[in-house]
Amino acid sequence: MIDFLQKLGQTTLTSLGKLGRGYFFLIHTLVGIISVLSRPRLLTKQLYSVGVLSFLIISISGLFVGMVLGLQGFYILSDFGAEETLGVMVAASLVRELGPVVAALLFAGRAGSALTAEIGLMKATEQLSGMEMMAIDPIKRIIAPRFLAGFLSMPLLAALFSAIGVIGGQLIGVGLLGVDDGAYWSQMQSTLDFQDDIINGIIKSIVFGFVVSWIALFEGYDAIPTSEGVSRATTRTVVNSAFTILGLDFILTALMFGDI
Amino acid sequence: MQNSKTQETLTGLFVACGIAALFFMAMQISNLGSFSSEKVYNISANFENAGGLKVKSPVTIAGFRVGRVSSISINKDFVAVVKMNIASQYKLPDDTVASIYTAGLLGEQYISLDPGGEEEFLEENGVIDITSSAVILEQLIGKFFTDKESQ
Numbered sequence: 577m578i579d580f581l582q583k584l585g586q587t588t589l590t591s592l593g594k595l596g597r598g599y600f601f602l603i604h605t606l607v608g609i610i611s612v613l614s615r616p617r618l619l620t621k622q623l624y625s626v627g628v629l630s631f632l633i634i635s636i637s638g639l640f641v642g643m644v645l646g647l648q649g650f651y652i653l654s655d656f657g658a659e660e661t662l663g664v665m666v667a668a669s670l671v672r673e674l675g676p677v678v679a680a681l682l683f684a685g686r687a688g689s690a691l692t693a694e695i696g697l698m699k700a701t702e703q704l705s706g707m708e709m710m711a712i713d714p715i716k717r718i719i720a721p722r723f724l725a726g727f728l729s730m731p732l733l734a735a736l737f738s739a740i741g742v743i744g745g746q747l748i749g750v751g752l753l754g755v756d757d758g759a760y761w762s763q764m765q766s767t768l769d770f771q772d773d774i775i776n777g778i779i780k781s782i783v784f785g786f787v788v789s790w791i792a793l794f795e796g797y798d799a800i801p802t803s804e805g806v807s808r809a810t811t812r813t814v815v816n817s818a819f820t821i822l823g824l825d826f827i828l829t830a831l832m833f834g835d836i
Numbered sequence: 837m838q839n840s841k842t843q844e845t846l847t848g849l850f851v852a853c854g855i856a857a858l859f860f861m862a863m864q865i866s867n868l869g870s871f872s873s874e875k876v877y878n879i880s881a882n883f884e885n886a887g888g889l890k891v892k893s894p895v896t897i898a899g900f901r902v903g904r905v906s907s908i909s910i911n912k913d914f915v916a917v918v919k920m921n922i923a924s925q926y927k928l929p930d931d932t933v934a935s936i937y938t939a940g941l942l943g944e945q946y947i948s949l950d951p952g953g954e955e956e957f958l959e960e961n962g963v964i965d966i967t968s969s970a971v972i973l974e975q976l977i978g979k980f981f982t983d984k985e986s987q
Contacts, residue, residue, distance in 0.1 A: 623850070624846060628843075628846045735858045742864075765864070768865055769866060770862060770866040
């Protein structure tokens with residue numbers, strides 16, 4: 577009994593401690609961003625490895641998700657004789673939900689895990705403490721540019737995902753299944769609202785970018801500096817990011833679209 | 837150095853593509869491109885029953901969209917007051933008739949305006965006097981049955 581209580585207390589304290597370290601880490605990083613702005617070269621390099629290298633997977637997935645939505649949507653909508661609203665269905669589901677969420681999940685898998693492994697290995701090989709010895713703040717030099725890069729590229733990647741997805745849906749819907757091209761676009765334009773749909777989708781992707789970058793960098797920074805610790809941290813990044821993205825997506829959706 | 841230059845170019849390309857995608861979403865997917873830049877004026881109409889009309893429902897003349905519903909409320913006489921934004925290039929005569937119709941059998945409801953022949957035009961915050969309310973299917977069926985019984 578006492579053992580159980582002790583275990584419980586230990587688990588609580590460990591997770592609370594981690595949460596607290598995470599917050600301090602975030603505050604340090606946010607402060608460190610100011611110094612990144614005076615060194616844009618560091619940021620470009622990270623934008624390349626975080627954003628550009630995720631570009632391909634995001635655009636190909638976007639294309640396929642859009643094409644699948646086109647196919648599935650057509651079969652369901654044709655039951656009601658409402659094939660013309662295919663554009664609305666594809667665009668609304670992409671812009672509101674799938675764009676930000678799937679892009680963020682892919683981003684966590686592609687860029688987040690890489691960030692964790694990179695930072696974790698830097699810690700394991702004592703590069704970070706080496707920097708501290710040379711009076712260079714690793715948070716400012718290493719973490720903050722990566723955080724800013726992730727935060728900036730996520731909305732762009734989500735927008736690309738949605739835009740390419742809509743074109744993919746049009747390829748299938750208009751090109752293959754014979755939905756009218758004008759109806760596809762005009763129904764979409766008259767139904768989707770800039771404020772309610774597009775801006776809310778962008779807000780979602782900004783939040784996801786923030787959270788995924790934070791989790792990925794913190795897990796790397798907080799990893800146990802052994803090869804096993806790094807591998808565990810990488811797994812935790814992907815798992816925790818996925819949970820957080822999906823949970824936050826529900827909360828954001830409830831806040832944004834709940835009152836309709 | 838060559839390597840870092842390619843990197844920067846690709847990063848620039850990536851950012852440009854991302855911004856282009858955002859622009860594409862704003863202009864092509866949403867209604868921003870078609871309506872927001874136009875100048876509008878407000879008019880209102882009182883309906884006995886606004887049916888399933890919603891904010892942002894279309895307002896049409898002869899099937900062509902000239903504006904959108906901006907708000908729906910009821911006044912102290914329990915009559916629905918529907919305010920709408922009309923694009924300012926469409927001047928409506930004073931005796932315009934506003935009716936609520938349904939697009940298709942199950943489609944959304946919209947307001948159809950039928951311009952009259954009056955010389956005077958509706959100004960900002962003008963009120964349309966002649967209206968016909970939404971047709972409620974249940975009322976229609978109920979009426980049909982009471983007519984049948986009385987025969």
